[in-house]
Amino acid sequence: MNVFIPQAAELGGDMKGDGYQNGGTFVMDKGGKVLLKYIQENPADHVEPSDVLKALNISAEAAN
Numbered sequence: 001m002n003v004f005i006p007q008a009a010e011l012g013g014d015m016k017g018d019g020y021q022n023g024g025t026f027v028m029d030k031g032g033k034v035l036l037k038y039i040q041e042n043p044a045d046h047v048e049p050s051d052v053l054k055a056l057n058i059s060a061e062a063a064n
Contacts, residue, residue: 027055 022040025047029035036055038047053060 025052027052 022043022045024039025036026034026038027036036047036051038051040046050060
């Protein structure tokens, strides 16, 4: 990871912290029920958009 790119783009932050921390994606309904829980295994990992659509009961055709 090139730590100078965010600095050059003036995105802010101090670039300190846990560089090994990963994120994830949560989709919840209005009542707080978890419809989708996705935890990243590595920084390049991501949830499939089709999984988000499925959790929201949206067809891929309707989303386009």
